[in-house]
Amino acid sequence: MAKEDVDSRKTLKHTKKKRKRKIILFSILVPLLLLVAVTSVYAYDLFTTAQKVADDSYEDDGREKSELRAQEVDPGKDHVSILFVGIDNSEHRDNEGNALSDALILATLNKNDNSIKMLSIPRDSYVQIPEVGYQDKITHAHAFGGVNATIESVETMMDVPVDYYVRLNFNAFVDAINALGGITAEVPYEFSESNSDDEKNSIHLYPGEQELNGEEALALARTRKLDNDIERGKRQQDILQAIIQKGTSVNGLLKLDEMLEAVGDNMTTNMTFDEMKSLVSYGTSGSFDIETFTLDGSDLMLEGIYYYQLNEADLAEKKQTLQEHLELDEEENGQESNVDESIQSNDEANTEQTD
Secondary structure, three states, X not given: OOHHHHHHHHHHHHHHHHOOOOOOOHHHHHHHHHHHHHHHOOOOOOHHHHHHHHHHHEOOXXXXXXXXXXXXXXXXXXXXXXXXXXXXXXXXXXXXXOOOEEEEEEEEEEOOOOEEEEEEOOOOEEEEEOOOOEEEEOOHHHHHHHHHHHHHHHHHHHOOOOOEEEEEXXXXXXXXXXXXXXXXXXXXXXXXXXXXXXXXXXXXXXXXXXXXXXXXXXXXXXXXXXXXXXXXXXHHHHHHHHHHHHHOOXXXXXXXXXXXXXXXXXXXXXXXXXXXXXXXXXXXXOOOEEEEEEOOEEEEEEOOEEEEEEOHHHHHHHHHHHHHHOOHHHXXXXXXXXXXXXXXXXXXXXXXXXX
């Protein structure tokens, strides 16, 4: 292994010691709230604010389309995918240049039935990282080459095109919930957690349904001290629903301007404002369907380092699920059909010339 690779691994290992956290769904909550806002900006005369936030958050990733796409997609009429990348590049960590991805969610959106499938990708998944040419934790891809290296790794792993990305940090989650005036959630047991500034045990919650601010909701979303990842995943889904409910309530809509500002300060995306607006139908159809799932696997230790070894059968099943949701097979068949028609037309033309 080259010296620079060894040095990179040492840096990543040091960063890992400083933070051992997984947030399964936090990175998708804020973008969904943004979509709620875009859906409602016209009614509350927030169009200009929303457009400015979207414009300020826009970041060209240098790709015209995914390499797994035959042609560019139009989210207004096509099924599309969005990769949500959650990072912690806060100032107190001084790690903006090599931040790891704390959460990865690959979402596929089907325009026909207004449904969304969201696949959580465990951050320690042992996968091929094309940016460096070897297998490593997928969380390291962002440190190696930013969002483009992360996209390339996910596409290689899932064989599903990544059309768009949304990258957020912890502040987006905390600030957006605070802007909404907090959410109502069920706390299963008493526990203490660090806050977003890593102040140990600064958040202390007791069991029961209660109002939570941004920091408290973040603590609830990531704790697993007294149970496991499965139960934590259920809590995060509950938080997701609570945020959507609050964001679409009358009181929530009245605070959209504050929420938009909170999102805009902590997000980058390659989606334009017009592309965001084209997703409005997912929130206004009256049959908004969200399905969440994750990848199965097992613990793997290599040279004293922990990895998450993905279950190949489960991975293949999840690949197929997302591919079918995007109707990629039909797209491919359509391309083959076009080719066949072209060949047939050429054959007919040649026959006429021969005659």
